[in-house]
Amino acid sequence: MKYIALVFAFASFSIISAQTSIGNLFAAGVEDAERFADAYFMPATEATIYSMSNGWYNTADAKPLGGFEISFVGNITGFKNKDDKQAFNLDTADYENIQFADGSTSKLVSTALGDIEGVRILIEDESGLFSEEFELPSGLAGENINFVPTGFVQASVGLIKGMEVKARFLPKIATDDVKIGLFGAGLQYDFTKLLPADKILPVAISAVIGYTNLxxxxxxxxxxxxxxxxxxxxxxxxxxxxxxxxxxxxxxxxNFYGGLGYITGTSETAFLGTYEANGPFFTSTVTDPFTLENDASGIAATLGTKIKLGFFRLNVDYNIAEFSTLTAGMHFGFR
Structure with missing residues (x-):
């Protein structure tokens, strides 16, 4: 359950070996540990931003006053073919106290999405009296996971003519080690409802704005x-x-739908608590050592279809963006 929950919410935290290696890196100093953690986790936080931003609409035809829909939505954001997001170049010149065990000065190492194993680094003081060698972590691809999933319950209600409000949430999931929660709100406005010929037009055109917090x-x-x-x-x-x-x-x-939009998001990942390491570069207890801040944004295009069978509906769409996402939803409601 813990492993599934971590992948589900923020996949970059699901590989326990990553925590081990970052813990070891504290022996090289907080700055080196932070620099590595930022490069390692950044692509996973980007993928999560794109994943959780999707699923806001399955039609441009806004519901009439009092119409509602309850939805169960799942997103799968793939990265199998994104080699540039699965590895980064670690140059020892950018670090104070880290070197490769084989004497290299730079090489590609895995991000939280990647699959590069067997890369060992060495932390050593100038006198040579202290040294520690350990392996850098691989990532999700090393566990045969090539996607970042998100999911939530979503509700939509029609208000005044052409206006529809939306809300999404993931009920609080809590285990001994993991806590996860998600909420969001959105607004859809159907411009075709303003036209006299609204009842006979074969298409609808809407604007959608959605905010999500995880x-x-x-x-x-x-x-x-x-x-x-x-x-x-x-x-x-x-x-x-x-x-x-x-x-x-x-x-x-x-029916069929398509959208063109802009996705933007930020993430803050705080390493909290106290940490102790015995080494020449880290000899005291550090509290709340660092917070990683990342952002992602870009254009996204969506194509999808929706099947309606009475009060039951199904939809599926594909969102093309920096990290592309497959979305599927199951819906219950009436217009």
Whole structure:
């Protein structure tokens, strides 16, 4: 359950070996540990931003006053063919106290999405009296996971003519080590409802704005990676989706929709608690050592279809962006 929850919420935190290696890196100093963690986790936070931003619409035809829909939405954001997001170049010249065990000065190492194993680094003081060697972590691809999933429950209600409000949430999931929660709100406005010929037009055109917030906490104190207390990762993701949507609307059972939008989001990943390491570069206890801040944004295009069978509906769409996402939804409601 813990492993599934971590992948589900923020996949970059699901590989325990990553926590071990970052804990070891504290022996080289906080600055080196932070620099590596930032490069390692950044692509995973980007993929999570794109994943959780999707699923806001399945038609451009806004619901009438009192119409509602309850939805169960799942997103799968793939990165199998994104080699540039699965590795980064670690140049020892950029680090104060880290070198490769084989004497190299730079080489590609895995990100949290990648699959590069067997890369060993060495931490050594000038006198040679202290040295520590360990292997850098691989990533999700090393576990045969090539996607970042997100999911939530979403509700939509029609208000005044052409206006529809939306809300999404993931009920709080909590285990001994993991806590996850998600919420969001959105607005859709159907411009075709303003036209006199609205009742006979074969298509609808809407604007959609959606905001999503995901919070997660992973407590790894009990893993005994490095001496200390209350060691945990707190992550907060905030995303916006601005889209123009067009869809067919008069076909009885199946309709089609497409959208062009802009996705933008930020993430804050805080390494909290106290950490102790015995080494020449880190000899005292450090509290709340660092917070990683990342952002992602870009244009996204969506194509999808929706099947309606009475009060039951299904939809599937594909979103083409920096990290492309497959979305599927199951919906219940009436217009």
């Amino acid at each position: 919070n997660g906490e992973y407590n790894f104190t009990d893993a005994n990676l490095i001496a200390g207390d209350n060691q945990r990762i707190d992550a907060n993701f905030k995303t916006w989706n601005f889209s123009a949507v067009v869809s067919t609307r008069k076909i009885p059972v199946i």
